[in-house]
Amino acid sequence: MTAGAATADYIIEASALTKTFFGFDAVKDVDLKVRRHSIHALIGPNGAGKTTTFNLITKFLRPSSGTIRYNGEDITSLRPEQVARRGIVRSFQISAVFPRMTVRENVRIALQRPLGNSYRFWQSEKALKALDGRIDELLDQVGLLAYSERPATLLSYGRKRALEIATTLALDPEMLLLDEPTSGLGHEDVDRIAELIRRVSANRTILMVEHNLSVVAALSDTITVLALGRVLAEGDYQTVSQDHRVIEAYIGGTDD
């Protein structure tokens, strides 16, 4: 394997990623390196291939060609749940909670998997009581402790996003992929979620797709701009925001 110095720096190394849908290249030859313990943002106009890239890295889509390495290991042919178990956990564009389970159960389902008793259909769920303390900690961290017995569907949109983050953190992932974490949120909620992201980024790597450029500017160490399925530019906010191709893509595009 090529576990050299370069690998140690980068947690994700995707090279020449291509995904073709029915003859149309949604993502074409994308090289993406994500530095360990950084916050890396993926931006670009609608249809640029951001979510497709996300789905490729988390294996919810199978790349047409190209390779993905995670901590030096080739994960190109793994299934999504295998990637998740290796420590890459994603969120979804639309809020991903288990709507009719309570807030507590939502977090518990994530904590439960590493226990290894999830196939035990004969065991009482009392076996899961041991997780309660950790659940309370996580819920407290995102400010949802007061709602722990409510069905998730009754939460406001902002709280659902917070619950999603708590559930994700429950897995203690090495790497978090957030798909538009602030989309659909009110102004106040955006700040809170951004603050939450900054807080959980300690000792973790975060790759996020985000439309809100002020959130991107405030949080990201590195920004990759995608347009029409290709990498247009990469660098910190300063560099990227002054790149004329980026400006053109945004002004010429249909996006905000």
Add this chain to the structure above:
Amino acid sequence: MTDLIGISPALLFGQLFIGLINGSFYALMSLGVAIIFGMLRIGNFVHGAQYMLGAFGAWYLYNLPTLFPGLGLPSINYWWALILVPIGVAAIGALMERVFIRKVYDLDHAYGLLLTVGLAMLIEGLFNVRYGAAGQRYDVPELLRGGVNLGFMFLPYYRAWVVVAAVVVCFGTWFLIERTKLGSYLRAATENPDLVRAFGINVPRMLMLTYAFGVGLAGFAGVMAAPIYQVGPQMGQSIIITIFAVVVIGGMGSISGAIFSGLMMGLIEGLTKVFYPQASTTVIFILMAIILVLRPAGLFGRDTSVHSVADVSSGRSGSILENGRLWFVILLAVGSILPFMLFPIFAMKILCFALFAMAYNLIFGYGGLLAFGHAAFFGAASYVAAHMAAVWGVPPELCILAGVCASTVLGALFGWLAIRRQGLYFAMITLALAQIVYFYAVQADWTHGEDGIQSVPRGMLFGFIDLSNAMTMYYVMLAVFLAAFAFLYRVLHSPFGQTLKSIRENEARSISLGYSTDNYKLIAFTLSAALSGLAGSMKAIIFQIASLADVYFMTSADALLMTLIGGVGTLLGPVVGAAVVVTLQTKLATFGAWVVVMQGAIFVLCVLFLRKGIVGTLEEFLSNRITRQSDRAVAGEVDGKAKSGIAS
């Protein structure tokens, strides 16, 4: 002419040609089903009944003078029927779309399938009431009588015409949809109805016409079939399950896939009749299973690996209706006095089917998978238990155990095959796989075909409990039922049950949390099959018979109906549903052939007006009250406590 590999060419070509004719019908029919599925996302189970309407339509037109004497009506011949009947059947289709199908577009696939199953039962039941099972004759049109001897085989003109006409119609339809502007609108309308609406196209009307067109194809096939097959109420029912398998093979929604695999499957069926006739009824279903392993999306299907199971459950955790301990005690109490209020045999029937419905509810309600072949598990266990008791004289506890083992193995195998697909696909695949078991039971020696295994001795349970006493038998059934109830409750409230619930609610999210969701679904499916087998074994011992009815698809439909009426995904729904359906079936038995009609009507009414079922509706009523109360409580509590939280 000399024989080829020991088979006379006349036989070979004869069967191949019959295969080609059957294939033509398969192609025409699966084309209609594929269009309706592709455009409307409806699994049109009533397609078989619509095909039958076509055949009866031709027969009516021909016999107008004798059917309505004194009105001076002319007899309308085949050629006019070929034009008029498909239009008439399409009009009936449009009406059905308008009144029924349209109501379920926005609902889960399951409801569309249930609705069309109900409509099929309704229509076929009505014709059965009027005409009985016997077929009516319809003569080959004069122009196409006779045939030509090709030397190696005799070719009847009419059959050649069927093949040519079917191929022309299939190709024309393919061209219309894939290559014309109208077709592109249709395809666009299914992708993005709002956009197409913005172009000023009336989408609802377009969907209605599409449905009518698909149904018209079935009507056309029906007219063509009238001179070849007997015109009878059952003709559609026997073909529709095969059609579903053909559509799965071709790739759901694929127009060319449906045509190609329709013709292909007909030919393969014909060849099987020559080389291994025993397998000719099942070969299509077996091929479907093989293709699913090799190409899960079907021959021409695109791989759409969507992760979404259906959450149609209406149970609410924490509700009093979901309190397992409480209801265990209540069921124990009610169950103990039941045989003093009802005939024990009737009470046993309720418990036995309640057990079956509970097993089914595990996969449909809690697993979110629309299984439609549970008769296979119920029936297989019933046959195994009956055979062991009747032929080998094995004690009942071992018969029951063997029955459960048989259904568990079968469940694991079918589950492994079917879990690759979801939604409507899953229903069609389980239905087709169950059909293999059905045809096996029809043909095998030890199952005794139409007779079934009769006079099964109840025997002595554990060597000292005499089951021939009805009351003893009843309390054993009650014990088995309560044990299964407790077991299921434990399953649902185990770490496994929690995971299963999360998959049902949001499968993609479960995967992203690292769960191999297919494994959980497979376990749930296998458990469900095992418990269905328990119900089937008990049925064989209690009623002392195992018969084809146990493995017939109507038994799968019964399990579904019970679960639906009672309340999908509720603890008590299957029990309530089984009690209602068994009571209805017993009361309606005096109406003879009307039973199927009324069951069909109940199906339709349930889908339209009682989707949450009896228990689900009650739950809704209760939870509305509770939510209002707790809203007030939480609002007060949270205002004081969580102002500083991160989420607003």
